[in-house]
Amino acid sequence: MANWTDSIVGDRMAVDREFTDQVExxxxxxxxxxxxxxxxxxxxxxxxxxxxxRIVADTEKLPQIMPELDxxxxxxxxxxxxxxxxxxxxxxxxxxxxxxxxGLGNGTGSGKSDQERIAAAERxxxxxxxxxxxxxxxxxxxxxxxxxxxx
Numbered sequence: 001m002a003n004w005t006d007s008i009v010g011d012r013m014a015v016d017r018e019f020t021d022q023v024e025x026x027x028x029x030x031x032x033x034x035x036x037x038x039x040x041x042x043x044x045x046x047x048x049x050x051x052x053x054r055i056v057a058d059t060e061k062l063p064q065i066m067p068e069l070d071x072x073x074x075x076x077x078x079x080x081x082x083x084x085x086x087x088x089x090x091x092x093x094x095x096x097x098x099x100x101x102x103g104l105g106n107g108t109g110s111g112k113s114d115q116e117r118i119a120a121a122e123r124x125x126x127x128x129x130x131x132x133x134x135x136x137x138x139x140x141x142x143x144x145x146x147x148x149x150x151x
Contacts, residue, residue: 003148003151004044004148004149004151007144007145007148008132008136008141008145011132011135011136012132014135015128015131015132015135018131018135019127019128019131022127023124026120026124027112027117027120028120028121028124029072029073029076031072031076032069032072032073033124035068035069035072036065036069036121036124036125037125037128038065039059039062039064039065040057040058040059040062040125041057041058041061042055042056042057042058042129042132043055043056043149044056044145044146044149047149047150048150050146053146054129054133055129055130055132055133056126056129057125057126057129059118059122059125062118062121063114066114066117066118069117
């Protein structure tokens with residue numbers, strides 16, 4: 001079933017370009033989004049039923065990448081700011097790191113738990129899957145892709 005995605009590489013690239021605004025307006029950076037999509041598999045649910053078939057994001061691997069998302073966010077913060085980070089006039093640096101470690105600061109990260117970030121990533125990946133399906137439908141490729149998925 002992995003071969004079905006090979007036939008839509010160009011379509012995914014088009015949707016990626018169109019989806020950039022949604023990623024920019026999310027809590028994730030483009031680097032984090034890339035990592036999230038690497039851990040996400042796209043599948044077609046109810047592929048044998050043309051009326052109910054739809055692309056869904058399989059995000060079961062997301063919990064495994066949370067530490068790496070933290071690393072990406074930490075590296076970005078060291079280089080000048082992570083998404084969702086408020087620039088404050090505070091002391092910054094070591095003091096903020098200590099406060100974050102003690103759970104007293106607002107953190108260099110999103111300030112959200114892994115579960116909240118996973119839920120946000122799941123919503124965004126499903127929005128991407130919906131956009132991809134809409135793109136395929138509008139270009140007359142959906143039926144062909146749905147059938148290829150079943151093979």
